[in-house]
Amino acid sequence: MDLENQKRVKDLAEKHGPENILVILGAAEGEAAGIAAETVTAGDPTYAGPLTGVQLGLSVYHVCEEEIKSLLDPAVYDEQIGMMEMVLDVDDIVSEMSAIRDEHTKY
């Protein structure tokens, strides 16, 4: 995850409390989604950014996961994400995200 985004996530978690933060990802691929999810839960796996060694344990979902998709207006979802969803390997993304959540999410 981009160093600036790591800083923003860290600052927001400190300001509002980690239990009040939900991170929504839009990565195009399972592995990239997994790395971003790991960064905001168990810490930056690349040891490069402000979240290195910081275990925020935040709630984190990919926007194409049912938990998030079901909350959105279907027309808006279709317009903004429908085509992308057709193109993505959503099963792979869901399995990566679930694995990270099961292991590292605290909230």
Added chain:
Amino acid sequence: MNSVLTAASYILVHAPDMVVHNGTTQTTERVVNPGSEYLKQLPEHIRSYDQAVAYAPNQTYIGNMTPGQLGEMEQPWHDMPVAGATREGRYGEIMPQDEFLLLMQASDMFDLVRLDRAFVAKTKPALEKHPLLGQEILALVKAGEDASDIARAVNEEHAEGLYHMGQLVGYVKRAHDVDANLSAHVLLENLASKASAVLALRHLLHTSGVAPEEIEYVIECSEEACGDMNQRGGGNMAKAAAEVAGLGNATGSDVRGFCAAPSHAFVMAASLVKAGTFKKVAVTAGGSTAKLGMNAKDHVRKGLPVLEDVLGGFAVLITADDGKNPEIDLDIVGRHTVGTGASPQAVITSLVLSPLERAGMKIQDIDKFAAELQNPDITKPAGAGDVPQANFKMIGALAVKTGELDRGGLNGFIEQHGMVGWAPTQGHIPSGAPYMGFARQAILDGEMEKAMIIGKGSLFLGRLTNQFDGISFVLRKNRGAAQQQQEPGISKEEVRGMIAEALRSFAASMEG
């Protein structure tokens, strides 16, 4: 009368020591985590020049293989060297780093690049054999300095070291004591970009057969900025490169727009020629040292070679219609506007579907789409997926959404209308531009009629706007001078618009 694509050239520079010393992933790591395992392991993953030459995507870039031939090879490609691979290609070459350091010095007009005397003596004979650089350029290479002076400049005078095979062989001097925009770091980036554009321009003269003095205007479209503290992006990289390349009758200017800049530049060049302002316009860009080894952490972690070890460059010549070369059809230009929005669906609609609909065409009327041609060997292990594939899937998905394609036909669409990526991840380099030469040839050979070149740019990286950007155009078989002469001064679209307007005012008069 449209303008035509007359020639293209593509060059790479193998720059293994620049990966280590100038790539920002590595320079950042040295600041943040200087003793890291990654930095220790990195040198073991650097490829030799011969390995970089034998790499199939690189052979494709310089034109020794077609994208179709590359697509027939099983991925990944990094451990499948091409037998009989050569430095020279149909469209350009892969220059080794030592020769390039001399070319950087020849491209430097302010005595900022200093090289080791022994290194120059050893390397210059090789450069003297270069068939396209010429005496004027070689004469700009200086005899060199003592190794002790070089070490002192790097250690004590804020110079940026130039390395070859792990040895310090020269430096780029800072051009000002306090101005960050004239620091040694910035000048090294700019001079590497300029020198690689010079090499691409020299190859363009060769592939086009055009005399240097015939080129009237050069548009440079890299992602670097040159200037001082009072005008950080003052420019003009185009004219600077044109001077060294020997284009004595040219002026030029720079176009910026991140990875979309080349496509913007092609549309502008085609417009300048179509308008009759200039007859021959070259579009060029050199490479980016900053992006060398950008994803090397992932490559090293996965035991792969560092695949981002080359600078990329290209040049394209656009001229007045000759009745033969493929036209750049300016009636079919797609653009991502401020109001388009950033969703992938909106982006691809604006760049692909909207311009085709305006021209009364369907998505499948385009034989080949070329967008973001990043080499998947590089991006897949870095978690960024197969970028060109994702683009073609989206274009196919758009064809499904509009009902011109069955969902079951999606994979076939990608195969038929897309291609594998082969370009190094040098930002502006992959964005459609690498296909121009192949598209021209395939159209001339009668293998296809229309290709859409799509440039896309991530403007948010500059932190001035969250806007995405893109521009597209169609390269098509020359419709011949005769047919074009018959074209009246007014298009079908305009007639339709006029009829619609007349009907509207008629309707309005009825209401009134």
